[in-house]
């Protein structure tokens with residue numbers, strides 16, 4: 001089985017979020033990048049598990065510049081066989097997805113996996129866009145994935161519950177919690193990752209459709225009003241009359 | 247020219263359906279709704295009250311196959327010459343809107359939280375830690391609106407409902423089974439949420455949380471470690487790596503307020519924090535704080551809500 005896992009970098013979850021250049025750019029000063037948790041914990045680890053059972057290969061792909069190679073090496077240390085970096089600024093989800101769709105079409109994969117969303121842009125766009133770009137079925141937010149011959153059985157979240165569905169490969173799937181457990185790379189994996197291939201591919205000619213013009217931070221909350229633990233009638237009263245939420 | 251709204255009407259019309267039609271109406275064009283399945287005409291025609299001029303129903307499609315829905319919506323875009331397509335940013339939209347974006351070469355803005363200001367649309371980014379202002383370069387535009395971001399407004403009367411042949415094509419995703427727990431309020435749409443964390447000590451103590459939620463008509467949620475150790479189901483996990491929510495009221499008991507947790511809930515209009523530790527970081531993000539033991543405060547709060555409801559009848 002040939003599996004392609006889409007990897008994005010995202011700022012470490014404890015990063016201070018700030019902006020520069022007149023609030024038009026994310027301030028990378030002092031920011032540590034990690035593999036986007038959904039891509040790492042769920043998509044990549046499940047891909048490795050499938051390979052361990054059925055054989056085949058796991059490739060990881062990102063659209064980004066040379067500085068992203070550190071997070072690619074981390075994903076290789078967890079166990080991916082090879083990495084592909086499409087050498088371009090990831091301008092918007094459409095641009096990124098069309099780059100990956102072009103590469104995946106040309107190189108033939110049975111499954112393309114993405115994380116549910118990135119924790120910086122939260123768009124949940126890339127998986128569906130790749131699927132449409134490749135004209136393949138797409139199952140979003142899968143929390144379980146089993147392969148049986150050419151058929152995949154998946155559990156996915158639906159409004160107010162879950163659904164079990166089947167599709168034939170090839171297919172695109174976005175991975176959510178439940179899919180796998182996080183794996184910590186060991187020393188051997190880290191050493192091996194240094195020697196694994198990291199191929200740099202020139203981008204296809206794609207025009208982005210959207211642009212972030214500026215950013216803003218939420219206004220600070222005013223001080224918290226403390227209520228005595230014996231006095232829950234007062235809290236209910238405040239929620240009704242002052243906050244007007246009940 | 248029109249604005250096309252896709253609505254999932256399988257389980258009736260959720261509040262988010264009223265929100266998206268209200269939102270579309272504010273864009274200034276005629277609003278046409280497209281939906282699939284066998285929902286009652288009388289239910290669908292109610293969307294007129296929020297500004298829809300008609301509802302198109304593709305009755306031959308049941309279920310949520312994203313490729314089928316993408317084809318149906320594309321047909322509706324062609325027949326209405328719509329330039330803007332609006333979704334509610336729910337589970338169906340997360341599969342369909344990106345496909346549609348590629349098919350129509352229409353830029354997609356997901357997670358919008360306000361009506362556009364000129365050509366820019368405000369969205370949540372960094373899991374709720376910041377906002378971004380996004381523009382779309384293409385003529386056709388797709389916006390998916392985060393639930394609970396605007397209030398539904400009634401300004402019209404019931405509208406017509408028409409059958410629509412949307413060329414759905416084949417199903418590629420075979421449905422084996424659907425499991426829906428009865429009576430639970432889906433978390434992303436809930437207006438009131440009661441949530442608890444590791445401070446509750448064990449899954450057997452969640453009855454207090456459920457009692458309060460039931461009394462308020464709220465959904466229940468939890469912190470990540472609680473879902474990880476299996477005290478609560480995964481779909482209740484809120485935060486940066488769980489569900490991001492923006493209810494009117496978020497009550498958090500026995501949750502410390504780690505930055506990753508706050509990221510998923512700080513869009514809430516009002517936050518109440520119940521914690522035994524005066525240094526708990528959550529108090530800094532709260533509107534109302536109760537410094538006390540959740541085991542005593544939660545039942546007391548449930549009683550107070552009961553009393554309030556009885557006196558307000």
Ligand SMILES: Cc1cc2nc3c(=O)[nH]c(=O)nc-3n(C[C@H](O)[C@H](O)[C@H](O)COP(=O)(O)OP(=O)(O)OC[C@H]3O[C@@H](n4cnc5c(N)ncnc54)[C@H](O)[C@@H]3O)c2cc1C
Nearest residue numbers: 443444445469470485486487500501502506507522523540
């Ligand atoms: C990459 C990454 C992603 C993460 N994503 C998320 C996420 O999406 N969501 C999330 O929630 N976390 C997330 N976390 C974990 C987060 O950092 C915290 O560890 C977690 O939120 C803590 O959960 P908690 O508040 O329930 O538990 P604790 O931090 O253990 O806090 C328990 C709280 O309960 C209080 N308490 C104890 N007893 C009582 C009592 N009787 N009455 C009242 N209060 C009491 C304590 O004072 C304490 O404040 C993430 C972490 C990482 C590294």
